[in-house]
Amino acid sequence: MTTKILFASNKLGDITNEQLQQMLNQHNLGELISAIKTDNGAMGQTMFVHSSKGEFVLKGNPLFPGQFEEEQFFVNNISKCIDVTVPTPYFIGTTNSLFGWSYAIMPRLKGKHLNDIEVADKLMSEDKKQIAESMANTLMQFHSWRVDVCGEFDPNTNSLKEFEEGYTRWLYDRIIYWVEDARKYSEITLDDMKWVENVLQQALNAFDQFNTPTFVMGDFKPGNFLIHDVEGDWKISGVFDFTNAYFGDPLADLIKIITMYIDYDELDEAKHFLKIYIAKTDKKEGIIQRLKVHMLMQRTLDWGCAKAIGAVTWDMNMSFSVWAEHYLKTLEDIIRGIE
Incomplete structure (x- = not known):
């Protein structure tokens, strides 16, 4: 689905x-x-x-x-x-x-998009931190919806369908599938593949210990929520588009926001976002390893899409593993910086 x-x-x-x-x-x-x-x-x-x-x-x-x-x-x-x-x-x-x-x-929900010019142009540092906090709190609300197994909603049976081979196998197979798909449109070397396999292997134990599946929106990004200013306090006023939702590791929902912060070099806001979220997380074991795998998943999709449609915005000579490693390393540095 x-x-x-x-x-x-x-x-x-x-x-x-x-x-x-x-x-x-x-x-x-x-x-x-x-x-x-x-x-x-x-x-x-x-x-x-x-x-x-x-x-x-x-x-x-x-x-x-x-x-x-x-x-x-x-x-x-x-x-x-x-x-x-x-x-x-x-x-x-x-x-x-x-x-x-x-x-x-x-x-139609009320509010403005975060990237609307009339909003973005007037946001100060404190405003951005308020929005980061609101995003973290919204995700914590979403992730309070817990279920017994990882899977997706099946509209044919009107019930939750568990991933047949388990969550870890489903996620890892998905990443490898999209890496292979990206090879149709770009050069993915043997060294790149070895790097991907190493990232997955290092996180295997963290995912094997994961046993608290929650609702995952699957596409939490500025284009899918609205914000408003209530007496100088910026908050999310509504969220929409649940086409990619499923039940699994809630950390997957953090990745598009972290990627946005890295791309805009807003690392202080990224730290604040993660600090608020992680502080309210029950189980903190394996967070870095799991987040790195989810970041790898998103980087794989973004690389393949950009290469396929000719929308590359980075050095064309950069290898996939070098390009993606920058995001994984920056993500790790951000988390280390708030521990």
Whole structure:
């Protein structure tokens, strides 16, 4: 399901006002005022819809069967047991006849993106630390949802499906798969492969001892949450897009934020983010090793994607292992700096 779908794009195509009004009628959401496709929506799947009853987000043309049912499951459960604002109620269309594909519609959350110019330009150092703290606290809220086994939600059975060969094998196989995939678009040498295998081997014991699976959003990044300023205090006002969610090691959710901080050379903010999160973590054993493997996973995906679409922003002559090692080493230095 979601853990197997990483690179895909189903666009909405042309949508008429008549179709949108029919959709609003089906869910008693008022009269259409305006609609516009989002600039940074989930792979071209989203549109803002403004009606007489409020502002909504239309998400359509799913990447895989059951995408919206799966996301609805996570949204509904989070809204009931976790203190994080998510887009609920999350309605799913009962038929494909209206647009030619299935869809979901949900309330548009309030707030601004962290990378919006009008926000980014006025953030001071203290503001950035407030946001880092809010991100850490939001993730701790998410990770308070604990389950018995690592796996993913299966919309066909409406239940949690355990990873057949265990979490460690699932994660390690996934990394090797995407390293092999990256070899189609770039040079991955034997030395690179040995380096990857060494990183995985060094963390094997830490993962074998991991036994507290939690909800993992799978795509926690600035594009998927909104922030607002409440009397000088910056906080996350809402989180959305749970297409990549599953149950496993919660540390995986920290990686995209840490990567952002490293790329922007905001290491003090990275330390603050990790310090807040780790201080509230029950079990601290093996954190560095596990985080390094999750960073390796993300670096593998980012390397392969950049090479495939010609969007490389680093030295073209740099090997994969040298490039990725920089992030793993910086991550380790950040953690050592707060211990």
